[in-house]
Amino acid sequence: MKDPFYKSLGYAINGIKTCIQKERNIKIHLFVMGCVIVCGFLLKISIIQWMICLLLFALVIGLELVNTAIEAVVDLCSPTYHPLAKIAKDTAAGAVLVSAIFAAIIGLMIFVPRFFEIVFQ
Numbered sequence: 001m002k003d004p005f006y007k008s009l010g011y012a013i014n015g016i017k018t019c020i021q022k023e024r025n026i027k028i029h030l031f032v033m034g035c036v037i038v039c040g041f042l043l044k045i046s047i048i049q050w051m052i053c054l055l056l057f058a059l060v061i062g063l064e065l066v067n068t069a070i071e072a073v074v075d076l077c078s079p080t081y082h083p084l085a086k087i088a089k090d091t092a093a094g095a096v097l098v099s100a101i102f103a104a105i106i107g108l109m110i111f112v113p114r115f116f117e118i119v120f121q
């Protein structure tokens with residue numbers, strides 16, 4: 001029989017906790033997210049800009065979780081070197097990198113003009 005909803009939720013939360021404990025990169029993402037939230041309040045960004053930031057947090061952190069899952073499956077299936085394991089790990093890491101680069105660019109597009117708007121108003 002399928003687990004009740006609260007148990008599935010518990011497994012998912014456990015996965016997030018494990019990733020935070022195990023992976024350095026997600027700690028960096030969470031730190032950056034905290035900085036963005038503080039800047040968002042200081043610079044009083046609009047509701048649409050908050051929504052864009054929240055979507056980007058979800059995208060980058062979600063992909064980091066998927067990357068960790070892929071790493072675990074690869075380590076399980078291919079503990080020794082294999083070119084396909086390398087492709088799986090490198091492309092999963094690449095997905096996180098692409099999302100983080102675009103999130104940083106969008107973040108700058110939101111925060112830099114807002115900063116100058118406040119400074120020179």
Ligand SMILES: Nc1ncnc2c1ncn2[C@@H]1O[C@H](COP(=O)(O)OP(=O)(O)OP(=O)(O)O)[C@@H](O)[C@H]1O
Nearest residue numbers: 023025071078079080081082083085086089090093
């Ligand atoms: N079984 C394997 N076969 C081939 N290449 C591998 C294998 N395991 C790791 N690699 C290579 O080593 C790199 C680092 O792998 P590792 O498992 O250490 O990931 P990681 O550096 O811990 O990733 P992250 O920093 O995101 O946690 C991979 O991106 C891949 O290029």
